Amino acid sequence: MVLTSTFWKDEFNCERVVIWLGPATRQSDEFFQFTSEICSEGILSRVMGPNAGHFPRVFDAVMESDIEVDNEAMREDRDDILWLVQRYGARFPLYGAADVLGRPWFNRLWVIQEVCLAPNVVFVCGDHSLCFDCLRAGILFYTIWNKQRKSLHVNGTRMPLYDLVLKYSVHGDTIKVGAGLPEDRIYGMLGLALDEETKRDMEVIYDGGRNAYTRLASSAVKQDLDVLLFSQKTGSEIELPSWVPDWSAIRLNIPCGYAVLGTPLFSAGGRTINRPPITDVAQGSLTVQGYFVDRIDRVGIQGLQRDQGDTPIVQIDMISAAKFFDEINEFLDLAGTIGESHFQYATNQRLRDAAAIHLADGGLSSRKLPDLFDPATAQDMIEKIHHHVDYLGHKFLKSELIAWSYGIPRIIQTIGIAPLGEVDILHHCATDPVTAAQTWIEGVRDFVTGLIDVVCASSRVQLAVWYIRMRRRYFSEIDLTAQTQETYERLGIDSTLIKTREWEEYGSNLYKTVGRRVFLTERGYLGLGPGNMRRDDVVVVLVGSSVPHVLRPRGGSPAALENNTTAVASQSYPTDHAGSLNLNEDWSYVGEAYCEGIMDGEILRERGVGEATQFRIL
Numbered sequence: 001m002v003l004t005s006t007f008w009k010d011e012f013n014c015e016r017v018v019i020w021l022g023p024a025t026r027q028s029d030e031f032f033q034f035t036s037e038i039c040s041e042g043i044l045s046r047v048m049g050p051n052a053g054h055f056p057r058v059f060d061a062v063m064e065s066d067i068e069v070d071n072e073a074m075r076e077d078r079d080d081i082l083w084l085v086q087r088y089g090a091r092f093p094l095y096g097a098a099d100v101l102g103r104p105w106f107n108r109l110w111v112i113q114e115v116c117l118a119p120n121v122v123f124v125c126g127d128h129s130l131c132f133d134c135l136r137a138g139i140l141f142y143t144i145w146n147k148q149r150k151s152l153h154v155n156g157t158r159m160p161l162y163d164l165v166l167k168y169s170v171h172g173d174t175i176k177v178g179a180g181l182p183e184d185r186i187y188g189m190l191g192l193a194l195d196e197e198t199k200r201d202m203e204v205i206y207d208g209g210r211n212a213y214t215r216l217a218s219s220a221v222k223q224d225l226d227v228l229l230f231s232q233k234t235g236s237e238i239e240l241p242s243w244v245p246d247w248s249a250i251r252l253n254i255p256c257g258y259a260v261l262g263t264p265l266f267s268a269g270g271r272t273i274n275r276p277p278i279t280d281v282a283q284g285s286l287t288v289q290g291y292f293v294d295r296i297d298r299v300g301i302q303g304l305q306r307d308q309g310d311t312p313i314v315q316i317d318m319i320s321a322a323k324f325f326d327e328i329n330e331f332l333d334l335a336g337t338i339g340e341s342h343f344q345y346a347t348n349q350r351l352r353d354a355a356a357i358h359l360a361d362g363g364l365s366s367r368k369l370p371d372l373f374d375p376a377t378a379q380d381m382i383e384k385i386h387h388h389v390d391y392l393g394h395k396f397l398k399s400e401l402i403a404w405s406y407g408i409p410r411i412i413q414t415i416g417i418a419p420l421g422e423v424d425i426l427h428h429c430a431t432d433p434v435t436a437a438q439t440w441i442e443g444v445r446d447f448v449t450g451l452i453d454v455v456c457a458s459s460r461v462q463l464a465v466w467y468i469r470m471r472r473r474y475f476s477e478i479d480l481t482a483q484t485q486e487t488y489e490r491l492g493i494d495s496t497l498i499k500t501r502e503w504e505e506y507g508s509n510l511y512k513t514v515g516r517r518v519f520l521t522e523r524g525y526l527g528l529g530p531g532n533m534r535r536d537d538v539v540v541v542l543v544g545s546s547v548p549h550v551l552r553p554r555g556g557s558p559a560a561l562e563n564n565t566t567a568v569a570s571q572s573y574p575t576d577h578a579g580s581l582n583l584n585e586d587w588s589y590v591g592e593a594y595c596e597g598i599m600d601g602e603i604l605r606e607r608g609v610g611e612a613t614q615f616r617i618l
Contacts, residue, residue, distance in 0.1 A: 016120040021103045024126020031096030032128035035138035038088050043080045044137035051077055062144060081144060089145045090260040097142060100125065161190070161202070162220035162227065163262075169247040170230065170254060170261060182209030182238060182248040186216055209238045209248060211281075217244040218279035221286060225273065225545035226264065229255035229592045233532055241284035242589040243617045255592055256362050256512050256528075257547040264546035265367040266599040273544035285586075286617045290542035291603050292583055293595065294521035296550070298334070299535055302327040304514045316510045319400060321360075322393025324518075328359045331520050338524040355526065355596050357386045359518060362528050362594040364509035373502055385506045388497055516594075525598070530591030537590055540615060541603045548598060550590040554618060587617045 021028075039045065047055045051073065058077045061067045062085075069075050103125075121132035130138070169185055183206050190202065202219075205211045220227040221243075230245035230252060238246055245252070257266050269290070278287040305320035332352055358366055365385075370378040429436045497503055516528045521539060529537075529550045537552045 014119070016122060018122050018124055019105060021100065021105055021123055021125040024128065025099055027093065027096040027099040028125050029096075029128060030093040031100050031138070032125060032130055034088070034091065034093050034096070035130055035134055035141075036128075038084065038141055039134045039137050041084060043077075043084050044140060045133065047077050047081065048133065048137060048140065059144070084141070085145050088141070092142060092145055094142075097138070101139075160223075161186070162216060162224070165216065165247055166230075166261060170252050181206065182246075183207075183212045185247040186212040209246070210240055213238070213240055213247060214244050214281050214284055216247075218281050218286075221279065221288075222273075222276050225269070225277070225288065225542055226255065226547075228542075228545065228549060228589060229257070229547070231589055231591070233530065233591065241286070241618055243286045244284070253512075255547070256364070256516065257592060257594065259368055265364065266546050267601050268548050268595070268599050268603070269541050269543050269545040270601050270604055271544070275543070284618060287614055288542050288617065289612050290540045290615050291607055291611065292613055293539040293541060293548060293598065293603060294523050294525050296519045296529075296533065296535055296537045296539065297522045298331070298520040299529075299533060300324075300327045300331065300518040303517050303531065304510060306511070306514055316389075316507060316514070318389065318393040318396045320393075321389055321510065322397050325356070325360060325390045325393070328356050328518055331359075331518050331526055332356060334520055335524045335526055353383070357382060358596055359526060359528060359594075360386060361506070361509040361513050362516070363596075363599060364512065365506050368509065369502060369505060372505060378502075381500075381502045382506065384494075384497065385503055388494060389506075389510075392493070519593075525595055527593050527595035529593045533590050539593055539595055541598065542615070543604070543612065548593040548595045550593050551587040551615065551617065552590050554586040554588055583613050583615070587615055589617050 047058065051058075054070075054074050055077070057069060058074050058081065061069050061074070061078045062081050069078055123130050123132070123135055165186060183204075186202070187204055190204075202215055203211070217227055227245065228243055230247075231243055232245070232249070232252060238248065240246055254261050255264075257264055259265050275289045277289075279285065302323045303320065304324050305317040307315040307317045332355060336352075354366075365382045366379070369382055373381070425436075428439075513528065515531045517531055517533070518526070519529050519533065519539075520526055525539065527539065527548070529539075533550050534552075537550050539548050540551055541548050
């Protein structure tokens with residue numbers, strides 16, 4: 001008791017108590033980083049500190065929109081909290097919070113005294129730390145964000161079934177909720193969905209998922225054509241129409257053209273559906289209004305890849321970025337050689353550079369960064385970061401080439417010593433055997449010496465490569481603040497740039513481009529499409545969808561369609577271009593696309609309603 005009393009007395013009189021929660025995991029790192037980010041906004045510290053007196057009223061106003069607040073300060077707190085939830089809510093690391101709060105420290109009775117007696121408390125988990133108030137703020141944010149259940153029971157509001165399926169079946173920053181049977185991803189949400197929608201559109205049949213998924217897509221596509229963006233070809237074992245998403249897929253990602261789930265960044269097909277799509281659940285068909293853009297003539301072979309290092313934050317492999325950027329520049333050069341190319345970047349260098357930046361990440365950074373950071377400097381920052389990533393990628397690529405050139409097989413291939421002819425050797429041995437023996441001994445000595453030098457040089461380089469890879473994989477935490485400015489300058493790295501939030505945001509946008517490839521159409525359109533697209537697929541804009549789409553003729557390649565000459569003559573396409581396509585054919589859905597120059601409804605404005613085509617997708 002004496003020791004215990006002394007311990008608590010020392011804790012009461014100390015300046016700060018550090019609480020060790022244990023080693024870090026990827027989930028705990030995400031929670032600590034996310035909490036630090038939302039606390040840096042200064043909103044939660046204000047409502048928990050100076051404005052704590054009226055916070056209960058503000059909290060109720062956030063939960064229920066019909067509650068009015070009394071004064072300007074309360075309205076400001078309410079609006080700021082709503083903004084905070086809108087901006088960060090979809091990113092909340094739920095599994096990270098469970099990881100941290102599930103640590104043994106939180107299940108001990110002693111924690112009450114440790115927290116109450118200490119004047120300042122700091123939680124440390126791995127290399128990350130949070131003060132006590134910051135941890136409280138992170139938990140408070142989750143409480144505010146996770147208001148769906150209260151909204152359901154107090155206000156009686158329910159979500160459409162499609163929105164519920166999106167919420168619990170699509171990967172954002174958390175792992176999707178599991179279900180035993182494919183159909184249960186739909187039927188398990190029926191009790192929470194709008195009663196009218198449930199009775200009108202759904203029929204409970206267990207047939208492996210085809211009926212439930214097709215009926216849901218048929219209902220959802222009439223209100224939101226972007227449901228097609230979730231048909232992502234993830235190796236489904238369920239036989240579904242090409243336009244119907246497989247909600248049981250192991251990983252179903254937020255569409256590339258979205259900032260967060262439910263927030264599109266583009267409006268290629270406008271915001272409204274003029275003519276509702278026609279669906280046939282039995283046949284699995286979707287007939288939708290749209291515009292034919294062009295046929296794909298060339299598809300790239302390079303693509304961004306994930307860094308294979310064991311890092312807590314997902315990163316892009318810089319070498320793949322350099323190769324991908326180089327291929328984009330090649331395609332821009334090819335677009336400039338097309339006589340009727342639609343874009344000014346064929347001759348305007350400034351627009352060409354802007355197009356290269358857009359194609360690198362599908363235009364995400366150019367749309368998102370001006371909203372997240374200073375709009376006046378955002379574009380210049382994007383260009384600077386893009387060129388820096390390209391520079392670093394080529395530095396890494398050069399290092400890889402040097403390491404490859406020092407490989408023993410590569411060195412042997414470069415040896416250019418031609419031996420003497422057999423007749424010359426026999427003649428030399430017969431006429432002067434002593435000199436021949438000396439020459440042979442010197443040759444063996446030179447060969448052994450050279451071989452040792454080659455093996456040593458190759459081993460040093462290969463050992464250095466192995467060491468770097470092992471360090472990146474198992475000891476990947478690098479303290480950027482510990483590096484000197486001279487080190488950065490020697491490597492050609494802008495130390496101020498790589499520590500910015502803009503750099504992090506740009507990297508996350510590039511990460512969403514993993515798996516996509518660049519394409520060039522016959523008339524010079526450039527863009528990004530899914531990895532499974534191929535030459536002779538077509539790019540279309542569907543009315544009411546936020547992004548263009550890639551479709552594939554069901555009859556096979558266009559060579560099989562050349563006998564069908566019923567192309568849409570009203571559209572001003574070259575004869576040889578339209579003559580090989582029959583737009584009245586059936587189509588398969590391939591995936592989402594980004595197409596430079598048509599992402600904001602340009603196609604709809606250039607062509608009238610009369611030029612729209614009905615696409616039948618199976």
